[in-house]
Amino acid sequence: MVESGKEYSREVVIVNELGLHARSAAKIAKLAQNAKSTIWMMEKSEKVDASSIIDILTLACPKGSKITLTIDSQSDVDILNDIVSLIERGFEE
Template sequence: MIEKSDLPEVFPEGEETAVRTVVVVNQLGLHARPAARLAQEAQGFEAEITVICEEQEVDAKSILDLLTLAAAQGSKLELRANGCDAAAALDCLEELFKTRFGEEK
């Protein structure tokens, strides 16, 4: 039996798609400062970028959307990007999570 996740997604020619899983390591979770930084960085890319937490999917370029996730420390998020710079966008955003958005804790 083929599951939906096993089927390739079809996008217009010249566009790429990328998917990454990240973990919120900040002690206070994805609060206002890291959400703002994430949205600001995402806005620098042409790709459509979404963040998925459990069943909720939001626009990574919107700080308000990101805050609605209420992603606590330890939350696993899926980052999805579709567009000509999708891989570069997710490389950048993944690095923010790895470096705790510049926060010490």
């Protein structure tokens, strides 16, 4: 399950007060649904599909959680960056 190449994976910390709740998960999923292949989200040992709100919610990430996002296909790198930036901006809440 380990990705090859640094550019395929990015780490980000959840900064918004509520953590990954339904509304923020919906925003991530919306972006991830445009990807050609799967965008994965990992927290500790859990790995989920970022295009599914439900999957994201099951990670149960509070504020301060460290998340790793990885992509299977380099063509999704823009979407990956968009998601990272969305999380860094605290979902504009």
